[in-house]
Amino acid sequence: MANEFVLRSLDEIRFWSRIMKEHSLFLRLGFRCEDTQLIHEANYFYHLFEGIEQKSHTFPVDTDPSVIHRFNVEVHTAVSHIWVFKRKILGLILSCKLPGQNNFPLLVDHVSREANYFRNRLEELNQGKLEPLQDAIIDENVFFLKIMADHAKFIGHLLDPSERKLVDQAREFSNDFDQLLFQATDLSSMRPQSQTQPLLSQFLDQNKVSVTSLRDFKQTARDLIEQCRIKSIIHPLLADHVFREANRFLEIIDMFENHLTGACQPMILSH
Incomplete structure (x- = not known):
């Protein structure tokens, strides 16, 4: 159990600290040139999480759990501080105090939700109070289905309007994941009666099919953006960022399926 705590902690930090670092970059790119204080804060968080990411790779798997607990x-x-920063930005945008900046309010809310998710995961690990499997399946899917729906909306809005086919595909994915999210929240409200093995298994199967399709769409879009073959204002790193998060969701679904079917593999996520 001590070894699992170390592995899971390092896995979460290695994945999400990179995500937090990239959030800082994306937010900075959306600020106006006169927003010097916000730009300074974004740069601070970029370097803070870059350092955390690098430090996380220095710990071997047999590190004393007490050391990882302190880490x-x-x-x-750090995550609590960047969450406050993100919510501050959202407040400024929604009160029309940053006219002309280019960060969608939903995007800022989106990245703050991911920071809160990361913060909660660290608390659960340190307290040794991970959710029961049936609750975790529903809650993780509700969280990630919303993230995937947001991604589809962002892609659709950041592609050039002349990329009509890709814009239509992004809109279709947005609608698909909105429906999946509604289904997931319905399943959640029916707890605990809805937490049967057949219902949860079907829930995971259905989501996996849609997430795989969206992941493949993101991969194609990422490759086309990197090759300068489509018109958009999507940063290549953002395209890879959303692709990695879809892969993360698929890993989590696979992990849940293994536990539901009795494979009993350790609940450790890989990269």
């Missing part, structure tokens, strides 16, 4: 606390503090 989790350190990272939790």
